[in-house]
Amino acid sequence: MLRFLFLALLAYYLLRWLRDLLPKSTPRPRPGPQNPPGSMGRPPSSQPKIVDEMKPCPACGTFNPTRLAYEKKSLYFCDQRCHEAFIRGEIKT
């Protein structure tokens, strides 16, 4: 039994030794969260910085990015419908 263990250990070290001797097997680049497609080779600093702010819609309370929101008198609505509803006073703030 001891002899078997010794042989197993020997085989284990032999395999390790062989693996070290062999030229490094190509480390397969696994697609994962570290390297999402589309962002390869592009440093984050090169991306245009979009200054955007989330503002709540006075009519329904949904937060909208100011860049996309329907702006009226420094109020940011989801769209024109929310704005009209707000003007009509349908929604009380």
Ligand SMILES: [Zn+2]
């Ligand atoms: Zn709204």
